[in-house]
Amino acid sequence: MDRAESITTAASTSEGSSHGPAISRLPVEVCERIIDYLAAGWDTGHVVAKGEPHLTTLTSCALVCQDWYYLTWYHLRQRIHLRDRTDVLSLSKTLRAKPRLREVIQQVVISGGSPGERQPIRHLGTFAAMLAGKAPRLSRITIEDAEWTIGSVRMDDIGFLGVFSSIDVLCLYNVTLSSAAQLSHLVSALQRLRYLWCSNVDCLQKQHVSPASLPLNCASLKYLDVRWVAPAVEDLFVQISRASRVRDLALGVDGELDPSSAASRGQTLLDASSTSAEVVRLDIDPSSPVRDDAIDATVGRFSWLSLAPRR
Numbered sequence: 001m002d003r004a005e006s007i008t009t010a011a012s013t014s015e016g017s018s019h020g021p022a023i024s025r026l027p028v029e030v031c032e033r034i035i036d037y038l039a040a041g042w043d044t045g046h047v048v049a050k051g052e053p054h055l056t057t058l059t060s061c062a063l064v065c066q067d068w069y070y071l072t073w074y075h076l077r078q079r080i081h082l083r084d085r086t087d088v089l090s091l092s093k094t095l096r097a098k099p100r101l102r103e104v105i106q107q108v109v110i111s112g113g114s115p116g117e118r119q120p121i122r123h124l125g126t127f128a129a130m131l132a133g134k135a136p137r138l139s140r141i142t143i144e145d146a147e148w149t150i151g152s153v154r155m156d157d158i159g160f161l162g163v164f165s166s167i168d169v170l171c172l173y174n175v176t177l178s179s180a181a182q183l184s185h186l187v188s189a190l191q192r193l194r195y196l197w198c199s200n201v202d203c204l205q206k207q208h209v210s211p212a213s214l215p216l217n218c219a220s221l222k223y224l225d226v227r228w229v230a231p232a233v234e235d236l237f238v239q240i241s242r243a244s245r246v247r248d249l250a251l252g253v254d255g256e257l258d259p260s261s262a263a264s265r266g267q268t269l270l271d272a273s274s275t276s277a278e279v280v281r282l283d284i285d286p287s288s289p290v291r292d293d294a295i296d297a298t299v300g301r302f303s304w305l306s307l308a309p310r311r
Contacts, residue, residue, distance in 0.1 A: 028067060028071075031067065031068060031071060032071050034061075035058070035075065036075075038057050038058055038061065039058060039074075039075035058072055058075055059072075059076065062076060073100075073101065074104055077101055077104045078104060078105065078107060079108075079109065080105055080108050080109070082111070082123060083111050083112075083123075084113070084123055085122065085123040085126050088126045088127045088131070089126075089130075091131070092130045095134050095135075102134055102135055102136060103136065103137055104137070105135045105137065105138055106137055106138060106140065107138070107141075107142065108138060108140070108142070109142045109143075109144060110123065110127060110141065110146065111143075111144050112144075112145045112146040112147060113145065114145070115145055116145060117145060118146055118174060118176050119145070120146075120148075120152050121143065121146040121148060121152065121153065122152045122153060124143070124146075124148075124153050124157075124158075125152075125153040125154050125158065126157070128158060128159075128160040129157045129160050132160040132161075132163040132164065133163050136165075137166055138164050139167055139168055139169060140168075140169040140170075140171070141161075141164075141167055141169070141170055141171070142171040142172075142173065143170075143172050143175055144171075144172070144173040144174055145173070145175075146174070146175045146176070147176045148176065148177050148178060149178055150179075153182075155185055158186055159189055160189075161189040162189050162191055164190070165191070165192060167190050167192060168195060169194070169196075169197075170190060170193055170196050171196075171198075172197065172201050173197075174200045175198075175200070176203070177203045177204070177205070178203075178205065179203065179204070179205040179232070180230075180233050180236045181205075183201075183233065183236060184214065184215050184236060185215075187217070187221075187240075188216050188217060191217050193217060193220065194220060194221060194222045195223040195225075196221055196224055196225070197225040198225065198226055198229050198233065198237075199229075200227070200228050200229075201228075201230060201233050202230050203229075203231075203232045203233050205230075206231070206232065214236075214239055214240065215240065218240040218244050219243055221240060221244045221246060222244075222247045222248065223246070223247065223248040223249075224237060224240070224241065224248070224250070224273070225250040226250065226251055226252065227250065227251070227283060228252045234266075237269055238268050238269050239272075241269060241273040242272045246273045246276055246277055247276065247279065248280075249270070249277045249279070249280045250280075250281040250283060251269060251270065251280070251283065252283045253283065
């Protein structure tokens with residue numbers, strides 16, 4: 001991650017040369033404003049697509065010279081993507097060498113490898129154990145394109161996430177769990193968690209979740225976004241909703257909304273949140289053959305609807 005540190009500009013070389021005119025340089029303050037302006041158009045809160053123009057330009061700025069490399073730190077290192085154990089070890093080494101970066105990191109993405117391909121995330125445990133206490137401003141963890149197999153991540157290592165006292169957002173996208181208890185344990189470790197997103201989350205477990213396995217801190221959750229998740233995961237969210245005071249609920253709907261089918265679990269989740277929810281969004285896959293009367297029967301008194309493609 002420190003490869004760019006060795007890169008210097010031709011300008012610096014020219015200035016030290018005995019022949020040829022010196023190349024004028026912009027004041028550092030001007031360069032800093034240029035980089036800040038570029039970064040203002042980059043939304044780090046969303047998944048960044050390959051070739052995103054602001055990110056591409058910022059990356060190019062980091063390669064201009066050593067001064068510009070350091071000026072891009074704050075923006076490029078706010079969001080760290082870790083695809084394997086090697087990335088985690090490299091990040092740990094960087095934070096030891098550059099303690100200043102510890103205050104910069106705000107988001108970490110743990111992925112199983114290639115986008116859209118779910119692969120094991122053994123490095124989740126490595127990250128939790130090695131980086132505990134080294135990212136005081138980390139507020140958001142995203143797990144995506146991942147397969148959380150039994151035994152691949154030690155539950156003791158997940159417990160180290162409790163040291164990250166600023167994390168209040170957890171997102172799971174395109175993830176396969178072995179059991180809903182893994183998600184419950186992960187939520188429990190994040191004591192300040194307030195926002196929980198789950199989209200396209202499968203689960204090999206088929207049976208219902210025991211109330212005894214509920215996260216101890218689930219009462220603190222205020223925002224739940226549940227879109228196209230496995231029955232066992234949805235059952236866990238139902239129990240969490242009953243034990244918490246969720247203010248904002250987003251629910252993804254796929255297939256026929258027939259109260260006699262498995263889709264009626266969506267109604268159960270709506271009912272579980274009905275006493276506390278102030279905002280409810282029902283996101284319907286455009287390809288889903290949902291009828292207007294089915295929506296009325298399922299949503300009841302909630303009226304905020306939207307059409308949203310599956311991620």
